[in-house]
Amino acid sequence: MKKAPKPDITGRSEIEELVNEFYKRVREDELLGFIFTDIAMVDWDSHLPKMYAFWETVLFRSGGYRGNPIGAHSQLVDRAEMGKAQFDRWLTLFCSAVDDLFAGERAEHIKNCAEDMANVIYSRINGVPDPRFTPENLTPEQKRRYSKYKSVPAEP
Numbered sequence: 001m002k003k004a005p006k007p008d009i010t011g012r013s014e015i016e017e018l019v020n021e022f023y024k025r026v027r028e029d030e031l032l033g034f035i036f037t038d039i040a041m042v043d044w045d046s047h048l049p050k051m052y053a054f055w056e057t058v059l060f061r062s063g064g065y066r067g068n069p070i071g072a073h074s075q076l077v078d079r080a081e082m083g084k085a086q087f088d089r090w091l092t093l094f095c096s097a098v099d100d101l102f103a104g105e106r107a108e109h110i111k112n113c114a115e116d117m118a119n120v121i122y123s124r125i126n127g128v129p130d131p132r133f134t135p136e137n138l139t140p141e142q143k144r145r146y147s148k149y150k151s152v153p154a155e156p
């Protein structure tokens, strides 16, 4: 039997579903789980609603997120490994949670936003250049997307 097509993200309820599923996977992950549970000792009852607001703000400009993601992650650098391996795992878990639940324009968009922010947060908190500033590190999709900004050369 043909599977029903997956829905796209249309509003708050899909964001909540995605965030819940993503952090369920994060908590079970051997590279990331303990950073949340043992090191940061995250209070999930306040972290999850904050993350619903964050992603709603990113996607729909509603949600009312006010916070400081760079500051929150900077505090972790001295206490936990927050390198490329961790950020790659974070992104893999995020994108697979999106793909398992949703499909469509917004599903693609939220993965692109997550990838961009992962690069920004990783480079800012570790004091290294943003990997995307080296043109050969860009994926074809990123090259297309960034070609509208003059500082990044378009695909030759």
Ligand code: HEM
Residues within 6 Å of the ligand: 032, 035, 036, 040, 041, 042, 043, 047, 050, 051, 054, 066, 067, 068, 069, 072, 073, 076, 082, 083, 086, 087, 090, 113, 114, 117, 118, 119, 121
């Ligand atoms: C290695 C990867 C990452 C780890 C281990 C990590 C871990 C954490 C932890 C422990 C907190 C603090 C929770 C608390 O104390 O309440 C947090 C907050 C947060 N994280 Fe991450 N994170 C990672 C990557 C990312 C990425 C790539 C994004 C964005 C796409 C992101 C977005 C946020 C936001 C928005 C907050 C809330 C900040 C605030 O307090 O306003 N995180 N993260």
